[in-house]
Amino acid sequence: MDTSNTASSPAARKPYGMLALFDSAPAIYEAARTVREAGYSRWDALTPFPVHGLDGAMGLGRSRVPVFVFIGGVIGFFVGMWLAWWMGYYNYPLIVGGKPYFSPIFPFPIAYELTILLAAFGALGGMFVCNRLPMHNHPVFNYENFRSLTDDKFAVVIEAEDPLFDAEGTRTFLEELGPLEVTALYDEEDDA
Amino acid sequence: MTTSSDVITPGREAAASSGGRDPSLPLLIAGIVLMVISIGLLFTGSAADPARPFLGYLVAVSFWASILVGMLFLVMVWWLFDAGWSVIIRRQLEHFLAAFPVIGVVMVPLVALGVAGSDAVAWTWMNLDAEVAGAGVTVAEDVLYLHKAPYLNTTFFVLRFILIIGVWVGLAHLLRQWSFRMDETGDHKYVHWSRRLSALGMFVLALVTTMASVDWFMSLNFHWFSTMFGVWFFSASMRAALSATVLVLFWQAARDDGNGLKGIVKPAHFYLMGCIMLAFTVFWAYISFSQYFLIYNANIPEETFWYNIREKNPDGSLNSWWWVSMVLMFLHFFVPFIYLLFYKCKFGARLKFIAVWILAIHLLDIYFNVLPQKLPSDANILGYEVRQFLPGLTDVTVFLGVGALVLWAFVRSTRRFRPIPVRDPRIHESLNCHE
Numbered sequence: 290m291d292t293s294n295t296a297s298s299p300a301a302r303k304p305y306g307m308l309a310l311f312d313s314a315p316a317i318y319e320a321a322r323t324v325r326e327a328g329y330s331r332w333d334a335l336t337p338f339p340v341h342g343l344d345g346a347m348g349l350g351r352s353r354v355p356v357f358v359f360i361g362g363v364i365g366f367f368v369g370m371w372l373a374w375w376m377g378y379y380n381y382p383l384i385v386g387g388k389p390y391f392s393p394i395f396p397f398p399i400a401y402e403l404t405i406l407l408a409a410f411g412a413l414g415g416m417f418v419c420n421r422l423p424m425h426n427h428p429v430f431n432y433e434n435f436r437s438l439t440d441d442k443f444a445v446v447i448e449a450e451d452p453l454f455d456a457e458g459t460r461t462f463l464e465e466l467g468p469l470e471v472t473a474l475y476d477e478e479d480d481a
Numbered sequence: 482m483t484t485s486s487d488v489i490t491p492g493r494e495a496a497a498s499s500g501g502r503d504p505s506l507p508l509l510i511a512g513i514v515l516m517v518i519s520i521g522l523l524f525t526g527s528a529a530d531p532a533r534p535f536l537g538y539l540v541a542v543s544f545w546a547s548i549l550v551g552m553l554f555l556v557m558v559w560w561l562f563d564a565g566w567s568v569i570i571r572r573q574l575e576h577f578l579a580a581f582p583v584i585g586v587v588m589v590p591l592v593a594l595g596v597a598g599s600d601a602v603a604w605t606w607m608n609l610d611a612e613v614a615g616a617g618v619t620v621a622e623d624v625l626y627l628h629k630a631p632y633l634n635t636t637f638f639v640l641r642f643i644l645i646i647g648v649w650v651g652l653a654h655l656l657r658q659w660s661f662r663m664d665e666t667g668d669h670k671y672v673h674w675s676r677r678l679s680a681l682g683m684f685v686l687a688l689v690t691t692m693a694s695v696d697w698f699m700s701l702n703f704h705w706f707s708t709m710f711g712v713w714f715f716s717a718s719m720r721a722a723l724s725a726t727v728l729v730l731f732w733q734a735a736r737d738d739g740n741g742l743k744g745i746v747k748p749a750h751f752y753l754m755g756c757i758m759l760a761f762t763v764f765w766a767y768i769s770f771s772q773y774f775l776i777y778n779a780n781i782p783e784e785t786f787w788y789n790i791r792e793k794n795p796d797g798s799l800n801s802w803w804w805v806s807m808v809l810m811f812l813h814f815f816v817p818f819i820y821l822l823f824y825k826c827k828f829g830a831r832l833k834f835i836a837v838w839i840l841a842i843h844l845l846d847i848y849f850n851v852l853p854q855k856l857p858s859d860a861n862i863l864g865y866e867v868r869q870f871l872p873g874l875t876d877v878t879v880f881l882g883v884g885a886l887v888l889w890a891f892v893r894s895t896r897r898f899r900p901i902p903v904r905d906p907r908i909h910e911s912l913n914c915h916e
Contacts, residue, residue, distance in 0.1 A: 394774065
């Protein structure tokens with residue numbers, strides 16, 4: 290894989306953001322807090338393992354996935370009940386085992402299973418939506434030291450789309466956090 | 482064997498004895514007085530329903546017994562899974578497990594009355610000459626009883642009672658002593674012993690707890706049978722135990738006398754407890770509904786009558802138990818379920834609120850499963866009346882009496898032993914608990 294991001298001509302690529310590399314979890318924790326307090330909104334922290342409390346330091350809220358799960362579950366429950374009602378009461382009324390055409394009791398397992406199934410679909414789909422997946426490539430992959438971010442290094446990336454972003458100012462700001470290095474990242478040009 | 486070698490201050494026995502007046506003593510005295518009064522009240526049943534005080538006694542003892550049984554299950558599950566986060570909570574449960582002998586002692590009057598063949602006993606099958614309500618025969622002539630007689634006879638009942646209490650007290654005693662000894666010696670062999678005991682003991686505990694629910698509750702309507710009943714008692718016990726544990730954690734976290742957990746319990750502990758409470762809310766509903774659903778679908782009279790007497794009067798109108806069952810469905814399942822789905826409800830005052838809520842309705846759940854019985858009556862063509870929902874004086878005195886004795890055993894244990902298992906190999910995981 291060619292990772293010579295800075296070597297090829299930057300002119301052919303659009304700027305993606307500014308990356309600061311750190312070599313310890315406490316350092317990334319402090320850096321995240323400082324970046325949040327500086328008011329940046331489009332930025333992320335990259336760590337090789339989960340750092341407890343980092344989401345709090347970054348000011349991240351709760352995941353929105355539960356909303357998808359809940360909506361999926363509610364739809365599943367009512368679809369199950371509707372299915373039993375439509376088939377047994379409306380479309381082809383049939384007495385089975387001396388029970389009424391429809392009652393909320395006997396189709397409960399169906400409604401219950403569909404609740405679980407659609408809630409699980411909601412969890413899976415919601416995870417994709419919230420993480421903006423599928424995403425086949427990411428500009429951070431162009432970073433020459435990317436592989437160390439999966440091993441023993443930590444990074445903060447502030448995106449160029451952030452309203453506070455300014456190539457020189459952001460670089461100075463990140464350098465004041467005491468990182469190992471600060472690098473500008475570029476995105477591939479959109480050929481289409 | 483590995484040991485924790487850190488220097489730790491000497492045992493707590495000395496510190497406790499020098500601490501002046503024992504605050505658990507008033508609880509002990511109050512408990513004994515209330516229980517003596519309660520035993521007297523057992524003989525105050527009306528002529529139409531002589532066993533009502535007996536059932537109130539049984540309901541109230543079962544409330545506390547269910548909490549302790551759930552706690553014993555929890556401790557053993559945590560040993561089996563080698564859980565790290567729960568270690569400091571496990572110690573609070575170990576303090577509570579000291580109360581199992583209390584349950585054994587307060588159950589003795591009921592069993593003794595049964596052996597004596599008193600009219601005040603609600604286990605009607607114990608008296609072979611008694612009339613079976615609505616059937617027009619005595620117990621000794623009852624076909625369904627005769628089929629169950631090899632299991633359901635007084636001698637075997639007493640033997641099972643001794644076995645049930647013996648297993649509960651024995652498991653609780655061993656798990657407590659090993660954990661406390663690890664505090665003093667730091668020897669981790671006790672972890673391995675506890676895990677082995679839990680692996681084997683889990684089966685034994687499940688068996689005797691099922692026996693207890695069948696013998697003490699299901700046999701009250703001995704025509705009836707349900708394979709879900711033991712699991713119902715387990716699921717209800719787990720909900721009660723988790724709620725009680727949460728309340729105890731709040732109390733311990735606010736306690737300032739050096740025996741508490743001030744600054745040790747983290748919000749993450751409460752969050753994780755809230756998650757298990759949600760899981761067992763769903764489990765309880767699953768079990769309770771499954772029992773109803775199977776009986777509803779099969780539609781066999783030997784089974785359906787159990788729900789019929791909990792729904793309708795002989796004239797077809799809805800009776801008090803219908804309202805109780807609606808409370809169980811909506812306030813014991815739907816409300817706690819939806820409530821506990823929310824992240825913020827698993828912390829602080831909101832969690833405390835739902836814990837009190839679940840415990841209160843858990844008591845109603847025990848009433849629902851224990852109290853309704855057919856009573857002989859000539860008032861209608863069915864030949865029986867159904868005992869309705871109405872709390873009695875005995876219920877209150879036994880509830881307070883057993884509660885005082887259980888709390889006495891708990892407070893006494895918290896003064897004698899450490900508030901957290903300081904030399905447990907996973908203590909750091911628990912102290913630094915994260916979501």
